[in-house]
Amino acid sequence: MFMQGKQIYVKSVEESDVEALLKLEKDNRDFFQRFTGLREESFYTHQGQLERIRKAIEASKADQGYVYVIGLQDTGATIGEIMLTEVVRGNLQSCWIGYFLDQDHNGKGYMTEAVQLIVKFAFQELKFHRIEAGVMPHNLGSIQVLLKAGFHKEGIARKNVKINGTWEDHQTLAILNEADEEASSLIQRYNPSVIAPPIGPYTHVTKVARGAELLVFSGQVGTDREGNLPADMEEQVENTLANIQRVLAAEAMSADHIVKINIWAVQEIDWDHFDRVWEKFHQGKAPSMTMAYVPALAIPSLQVEIEVWAAKG
Structure with a gap:
């Protein structure tokens, strides 16, 4: 999958992305760690990233999860990752969205554009009905990204994710596939x-x-x-x-x-x-x-x- 936006592009992760993702993760290690669970040292190695990419590709083939790379249009530089996880089909047709953006590129609208592109693809091509997100309440920038992309707040999930060894509250947000609404809707x-x-x-x-x-x-x-x-x-x-x-x-x-x-x-x-x-x-x-x-x-x-x-x- 390759989707082109105004400032960035989003594409499915490939093994050829290993060095770019390794650099992204190492350059932003302390910054990303504030929003995720503890990672082993092997995560920050070439082999660790390669194995991660291979698992992501297999998950995509099995319709269990999807990982995408965010790049700049003008330079082609890899500046972030965005993923769809916790895929549930059947009567739910739902998944969760998560993302990371290089600290030096925050506040420029890149992630809002990336989320909009992925939501569009997830609804139109992957046929999801509902996409959810969980954000720590103090992460106002990420919440704003989701609101601008069309998500709505649903409530606080208390102590539901362990971040750096501490169980943290998360603001739950979601967006629904409007194409799934009944045709008779006013x-x-x-x-x-x-x-x-x-x-x-x-x-x-x-x-x-x-x-x-x-x-x-x-x-x-x-x-x-x-x-x-x-x-x-x-x-x-x-x-x-x-x-x-x-x-x-x-x-x-x-x-x-x-x-x-x-x-x-x-x-x-x-x-x-x-x-x-x-x-x-x-x-x-x-x-x-x-x-x-x-x-x-x-x-x-x-x-x-x-x-x-x-x-x-």
């Missing part, structure tokens, strides 16, 4: 394989079933329930999403009924803050969305306005 969200995955937490396409009732909410703004408008941009964003939730609830609807969201802002959004409140709003099922900056809104004190299209039976 609203179907999906990302077509003919274009690249979304660059953020949203869905490219939303399909509404015939006969549904369409509701369009006028642009919601950041006033509180008494009509007061805070000066702070972050407070306006939070109030706006809260107002949308109230309007939806009044119509016996939720974020699951949203067809499209359009957001206009007059100043640059703090994306770290927005991503947090946005994920809380849609609970891992990000709708189609357009975000734009404009010179001004109707009232000078307004800094953000959000329009919602929703549908129900």
